[in-house]
Amino acid sequence: MxxxxxxxxxxxxxxxxxxxxxxxxxxxxxxxxxxxxxxxxxxxxxxxxxxxxxxxxxxxxxxxxxxxxxxxxxxxxxxxxxxxxxxxxxAPAITSHTICVPASHAYSAADLKSPEVMALSHGSRLQITGAEGAFFQTSEGWFVPRPHIRPANKPMTDPATVAQLFFGVPYLWGGNSVWGIDCSGLVQAAFRACGIDCPGDSDMQEAELGDLLDPKEPLQRGDLLFWKGHVAMMVDADVLIHANASTMSVAYEPLDSAIFRIGSQGDGPVTSRRRVTRPL
The missing domain is CATH 2.30.30.40 (SH3 Domains)
Structure with missing residues (x-):
């Protein structure tokens, strides 16, 4: 290493x-x-x-x-x-739940009108100790809306659905949150939410994630396309979603248009296509 x-x-x-x-x-x-x-x-x-x-x-x-x-x-x-x-x-703590919506707030009381303590991005982890009305209470004594969290031991099932939660989020180099994210951060957030280990950068993801697809294999939802220094996820056979510097956001783009645009701006062809299967 x-x-x-x-x-x-x-x-x-x-x-x-x-x-x-x-x-x-x-x-x-x-x-x-x-x-x-x-x-x-x-x-x-x-x-x-x-x-x-x-x-x-x-x-x-x-x-x-x-x-x-x-x-x-x-x-x-x-x-x-x-x-x-x-x-x-x-101090360390055993976390039990995760924020499963794009973003939430931790509140000072179980009341939507109470002052917020902090904003929480998708993927933030919490230790839940109780419940009051429409809120769960955390180990810090804060309250988070029940619909915004999910048990950590019950992951989501579709990485592309998670990636789509970030539509419109601004592009941020090295970003991993709803306040700013980059291409590999988006892929990592999507797979982590589905209980799939995922490294942090696109070169690591290309080397370590899933199985290599033959270039002639039809693409499907959740498949990954890699370029040098970039990664995108398919939402269907013809459209992908990615955090990109062209729109400076998480955006949808037709597959053929993305391949042409990225190649014509000098960043080369697709280097690999990979498919990640969710563990049973």
Whole structure:
């Protein structure tokens, strides 16, 4: 494992599981934590403004090193590493539910007129401890509308339906939330909601997801098309959905038009087509 995006080492400190694989570092067990901000950016260095990816509220992480107000973490869901603001971290908790609509709010009381505590993106994870009226109560004492959450052990069944929830969301490089998402973030959100493990970036997804399709195989809903640095999902045999820089949003596009447009702008042909089968 040499890809820095999933290498649990800062060059000074590494997880003990990497003993024998990296040298010149101090090894630690790491400290379990949880993301407690609505969304947190993962940076390649503690003082680097670039965003590699994002992690959402409730995501489990392991803290490997702390420098000033930044912490180097590894996300449990996909192994992605990066530096996050330490004030975005809290104590670990066993989450039981996930936000299943594009976005919701956590409220201070079980009353739609009560002040909201924070916004929550699709995919945020919560520990539910009770219910009151039309709301579920979280372990933090907040309240979330019942229709907006789903038990984490009852995943959705159609990744394309999840991807379509993000229609119109603005494009954001490295984004993973309803406030901004990129092509691989959209695919990851879609498959995760259906209980399918999915890496964070399109090159990883092309290498690791599903089965390669013959170019002559008819495409169907949920199939993935890859270009160099880009991924899209089919909603039927002729139309795809993707987060793209052309519209700067999550948008539908006819398959033939997308292939022509992407090729004509210099980004090359489709590099592969893949089909991911949901586990039974």
């Amino acid at each position: 040499t890809d820095r995006r999933r290498l649990a080492s800062t060059g000074q400190t590494a997880l003990r599981s990497l003993m024998g694989q990296v040298e010149g570092v101090s090894f630690v067990d790491g400290t379990p934590a949880r993301i407690t901000a609505p969304v947190a950016d993962l940076h390649p260095a503690p003082d680097h403004p670039k965003r590699d990816r994002q992690v959402l509220y409730g995501a489990d992480v392991t803290v490997i090193e702390v420098q000033a107000d930044m912490s180097f973490v590894q996300a449990h869901s996909d192994g992605y590493v990066g530096w996050v603001r330490s004030d975005a971290l809290g």
